[in-house]
Amino acid sequence: MIKVEGLTRKYGSFTAVDDVSFTCQPGRVTGFLGPNGAGKSTTMRVMVGLTPPTKGHVTIGGLRYHDIPNPGRHVGVLLDASAQHGGRTGREVLTLGAMTMGLPVSRVDEMLELVSLTKAEAKRRIRNYSLGMKQRLGIAHALLGDPQVLILDEPANGLDPAGIRWMRGLLKSYADRGGTVLLSSHLLHEVEQIADEMILIGNGRIVAQGDRSTLLAGAGPVQTLVTSLDNGALTAALTNAGHAVEPAGHGLRVHAAPVEVGRAALSAQVVLTDLRDGGAGLEDLFLELTADTQREATGSLQAPTPEGTVA
Ligand SMILES: Nc1ncnc2c1ncn2[C@@H]1O[C@H](COP(=O)(O)OP(=O)(O)OP(=O)(O)O)[C@@H](O)[C@H]1O
Structure with missing residues (x-):
């Protein structure tokens, strides 16, 4: 288990990590998610003793990293795949x-073999590795000592889609065998497909944490998008059942859960051709919670014109 308690890291008057506390449980993959500069890497560096905290502390299996004998046998770390000696x-x-x-x-x-680096590639100097190959080597290095805990900073960075899927499977089975995994990313879709728990950080502070359903419970009202062979009859059935309905593209947006929409369709004998969750979703929640830490305005993005001025 990883336990982070009241962790603060300041650089001069700037607070990079601000009173952060969370735990990562064995058998679970914990995603550490936040926009660029949110404080993920700093937190991870403190975890493995590379950066001293200003306040608070981190323990792994009850010990501070420096106090773990032969730490590589207990904690696998990948912070920067390019940090290896290129020669x-x-x-x-x-x-x-x-x-x-x-x-x-x-x-x-x-x-x-586990990370699919061939014998020929293993003989090549690291300065000639692609980013994805360095990342695979970094994962191999982290797993070398068969540790119980993995701390991985942006492990999917540079991996191709097949590589990302491979890594997902690898980390999931590692957690299924009782391992503790903490992985960071600034990409929600990367994390939400693999993480059992998510910790959202913005401006050095934790803004939300929990499993997917706990986080989604705070992501706004339940809505469903539905399309059927007879949207008029479905609208009538939904309205009769007391649900607000509005047109949305070729279908309808209903202010009710998918199961309620399905029930109304069944009672009206209407064939559905599409039924899905239309709620705000995790991405909206993530952008909303970290809005003041995003570099871009999230609501009104405008593409620059070819001349480089905003239209
Ligand atoms: N040695 C340092 N001196 C001064 N500021 C630092 C130092 N290290 C990190 N910071 C600052 O702390 C903040 C958090 O940085 P950190 O690298 O932890 O962010 P991150 O969440 O990992 O971002 P990214 O997703 O871009 O990797 C940033 O504003 C960064 O500039």
């Missing part, structure tokens, strides 16, 4: 890691 080969990096942690060198081949 070393991937195999050398993993071999050095295995030797430092007292692991058999056979572990290197296992990890290379």
Whole structure:
């Protein structure tokens, strides 16, 4: 388990992380989500002892990182995949890691296979790796010591769609086996597909946390988008059932849950061709909660004209 308690990190008069507290449970993937500069990396750096906190503390399995004997056997860390020495080969990096942690060198081949780096790629110098290859190597390094806890900063960065899917499966099965995973991202869709819990941070402060349904409960009124073979009859049935209905594209927006819409359609014998949640959703919630920390106005984006002026 990772426990962050009252963590504050200041740089001069600037507060990068402001009284942050949360826990990451074993068997769960926790997503750490926030816009650029929100304080995710700083929090993670404090977790693994690379940045001292101004106030508060972090424990992993009850110990501060510095007090964990042979930490690589307990905590797998990937903070910056490009931070490896460019002149070393991937195999050398993993071999050095295995030797430092007292692991058999056979572990290197296992990890290379796990992250799908070929033998030829493992012999290449890291300065010639693509970002996605560096990321795979970083994940291999984090998993080398078979740790119970993983702390990964933007692990999907640079991975192609198949790589992102692979990583999702890898982290989910790791958590299913009882591991604790904390991963950061500034991309909601990346996190929401994998995380059991989400922690939203903006301007160094936690703005929301919980599982998907808890967060969605705070995301505005329930709405459903529905299209049918007879929208007129469906509108009548929904109105009779006491639900507000308005036209939306080829279908209807109903101020009720999908199950209520389905019931009304059944009673009116209307065939549905599309039925989906039309609520504000997590993205709206995320943008709303972090609105004062976004660099862009979220409501009224205007594309620049070809001349570079806003139309
Ligand atoms: N060493 C430092 N000195 C001064 N300011 C710093 C330092 N490290 C981080 N900061 C500032 O702290 C804030 C939080 O940065 P951090 O890297 O933690 O954000 P982040 O949420 O990881 O962002 P991103 O998604 O862009 O990686 C930023 O404003 C950053 O400029």
